[in-house]
Amino acid sequence: MEITNELAAIVLHFGGVHQQSSEPMTEEQHVEMLQAKMAAGRAMHSDKPDKTCAHGIFLDSLPFVQLALVGNSPNSAPVSKALAIAWNRLREDCEEWLQQQEQIESRKREEAA
Secondary structure, eight states, X not given: OOOOHHHHHHHHHHOOOOOOOOOOOOHHHHHHHHHHHHHHHHHHTTXXXXXXXXXXXXXXXXXXXXXXXXXXXXXHHHHHHHHHHHHHHHHHHHHXXXXXXXHHHHHHHHHHO
C-alpha cells in the first residue's frame, strides 16, 4: 500500500486519533449500536444508495479476523487504508525492535562467556 495525495489529504483533514472502548454491552446491543452508526453515516451521504460497503482492517494471515471496522461512508475506504498502512509500519518497527533486542542479548552472552 502506498500513500497517495488523496489519502494524505483525508488523514490530515481528520487529524489525531485515540483508542476508545465502548461500555460493556451484550452482542445484541453492540449490533444495534453498529447499525445506528452505519445509518448515521449513510444519512450524512443521502445521495448514496441504501447498500454500501463497510471498510475495515483484516489480518493477512486470517482474512476473516477483523481488527477494526471503520464504517461505510465515502471516507471510510481511505481511512481504513491509512490504518492498514499505520499497522503495517508498526509491525515492521516491532520486528526491527525485536531483532535489536536479540542482538543486545547475544552481545551480553558473548561478553559474559
